[in-house]
Amino acid sequence: MIDKLLDIGNKIVKHAEKLGADESEAYLYVENLTLVKYIGGIVATRGGTFKGVKASFFRLLEPWIKRKGITFMKTGTKAGVGIRTVVNNSVGFASVSSIEEKNALKAVQEAIRTAKIRPPDPNWKSLPDPKQPTAKSGIFDQKVADADPSKALSISAECCISAADFDKRISQAMGGVLIAVVYEGIVNSRGIEVGDKGTASAGFCFTKAKVGSEEVSSGDSLFSRRFVEDLSEIGRSASRRTIECLGGKPLEEKLTGPVVFENITFSELFELMLGSSVSAINVQEERSRYKGKIGELVANEHITIVDDGTLPEGFNTTLADDEGVPRQRTHVVEKGVLKSFLYDSYSAKREGRESTGNANRRALFGPAPFAVQPRVGISNLVLEPREGSLQDLIAEVQDGILVRGSMMGVIHSNLVTGDFSVTATNAFRIKNGQIAYPLKPCSIGGNFHDSLKSVIGIGNDQKCCGFTGNVICPSIVVENLTVSA
């Protein structure tokens, strides 16, 4: 497959040259994807779908019903090519969801046409030059490549069953698996020719519990480069998290104090805010508070942050970034001091330096990578762990809040200023170092950059999380945040 991609890539680059492009680049992408979602049969017995039939009748049937559910499953291959052409220092881009030669060559024409309407970009130097990779490619697990849809369905169903079995109050369970096998090829007119392949799988489970008029929900997920064999623990964990939220009380009064963020909770805020702030292009174009702050203290002195595209198990580990520059390990923040920004070749050449291998085409909730032009993005963003479990972190807090699960409103944070205002639906009151009781949804407001400076605890429970598995971070405690009901 990789040879085929590189072959088409070379044809595209040649064709672009013939049509008058000064430089060109073809990014080819093929993804075999299987997605399974399974809503457990528990819905029928405890959710009240079958109205008018006695509940006792269904209780009798429960063991049977539980093994059945509603399935959503799809599998298919998505392939495409994204083409960058440079004409007179202007970059054009076109993509097509096809790797057939005739469609790809037609897209070359479009890419050149789009380049021609731009004025020359004074900051444009050139596409990247070939460079020897320093690390290995990410994991390719044959088990993922060979996975059968029926296997994926059984895993999802088992996940729901263990979620439902966890507690009678669970009224609904949805479990699922996502399996992806990716082949990539990058060819440019300066001699880059990189092919790579990788596998990934993710498992997730969301559960709800209903007691009287109170309804709570939570979930858990797992990201891996290898095949996710068993999701029953994820199912149980999702249910445990849900049940723990039952009996929530409203926050007595507005509170300004320490907030303990569980790893997965903090990871989403961390991915968006830090990822955006350390992007060199955002710094150059004044969209980052970190401009001019290299060498300065931007976080608590115990915070060390690394972007590591070479991490063996990393969800985003590849031989090269999305424009063919080898992945590397970059120290972003060391002991609280800002060390480096992340660069793709465009932003790097603008400052006369080397790319850090952070060209990225994967867009959060966006189109397929081949339809996206490369820009600066994180590879695997790691917040180095320190010590203590989540329990230990809680024990240090006299009067505060614990937030678990995903928070609402994270994606609407202000990435330029760092201001956020989020709603926590899985929150707990901490008193005297212990969880006192669950809270009804409450809102937390603050500034991310101020928060990094006000971190008073970093745990050792690092987990691969974030929106798409690109962040590895532990639970942390931030002082002086405002929480209101």
Add this chain to the structure above:
Amino acid sequence: MEDLMAKGVEHALTLGSYFAEAKGEDTIQRTLEVINGEVRTVSENRNLGIGIRVFHKKGNGFSFSNVLDMENIRQAAETAFKIARISSKKSLIKLNLKEIKPTVEKKVTNVKEHPKDVVLDEKKDLCLRECKTSSAYSKQIANVTARFAEYYGSIYFLNSEGTKVSYEPLLVGLAVSCIAKKGSTIVDARDVYGGSYGLEVHRQEEHTPETLGENAAKWAVEKLKAKPAPAGKFPALIDPQLVGVLAHESFGHMSEADNVVIGVSPLTGRIGEKLGTDNVTIIDEGLPKEGGYQIFFDDEGVPCQRVEILKNGVLTNYLQSRITARRLKMEPTGNARSQDYSYDPIIRMRNTYFEKGEWKKEEALQELKQGIYAIDTAGGQADDTGNFLFKAVRGYWIENREIKYPLLDVALTGNILEFLKNVDAVCDDLKIFSSPFGGCGKWEQSAFVGDGGPHIRVKEVLFGGTAK
């Protein structure tokens, strides 16, 4: 394209399925971004492929291919069949389709200046004109980003019952956002106009690049003087854009019948119940005459119906696919849509809006003694119990029936079911918005939608005040 689709469907039937359908697509999305007068990004994405959905016994399966030849389409049909067979064994309930009369129809889109006939340079010019107007408005304007986007092409659908339809989707949008700076204060504001129009629409006074550019700049500069909104419960006047997002995010998603079938939606089993005040009517339709994104058929080949979800406060219908309609013994409404050929159809909205009422905006404002006039939103979130959080990006504090001063971004929170009971005035100035910048996300799919409404006044909403 349609030949290949027909062969895929035929092949699925020979494998033993009782029903099969195919969606074919050849569409183009083009975007242009101009920052401070300089063309920053131009991109074009062509999306073509075929998706096949197959029903077998109690289950169904979906697969797709973007290699358009016989071998790959047959392969897709076989994979879909295989999935249907596996699903069938695990299925609790039979997911089959409500019978519909087969439709054979081909809709073409005729507009004066279709973007496919307009050269890229003219579209660039629209963006440059926005930038020019915004930058010239004030020295405080530090940054102007103008964007143009278009989406058009052909969508085909056919199934084994004889339905064969096609239409030409079209969606264009022109947007501008400005950042204004004064000392250490940085604020932003934007304006956007879009829908299923030809580019001639930007010659109308209200929608010229100059008008959009001036609005965004004016609002940004005004915000430099804005004060934080007080936190707490206040009466509010809400503008059509924010009303539209409320209709869509909060109420619309709850009315999707897939969530009703599995009992997740708070609207489950409540048809006929009075949920809002008499003046609240909420519609979802494919072809509203007031604008938005025009959709002729859904991706099950069902003509898009006008659905009155809420009529004078009473819940009257859900948004249906053929599968949910069968389960709930109701009628399909043409709401089964997929992001593109590579996704199976799920229940999605089309254009969701509050129907207009009789109040004049000035009258509604006159009777508001003290409160907040909340305008537009950069987005928000809503959960499936109806709780919502939206950030209004513009707003004004009202006291003694007068607009007193502009407000900084302010968050509105609450539950839509309570909100509907608090609506006390619905104005007559209905507007419907849509644009190809982003779309609505549900599960892992994104879809273009429209939303809107008139100005609406509510007795009280909880405003979150500032983040700090």
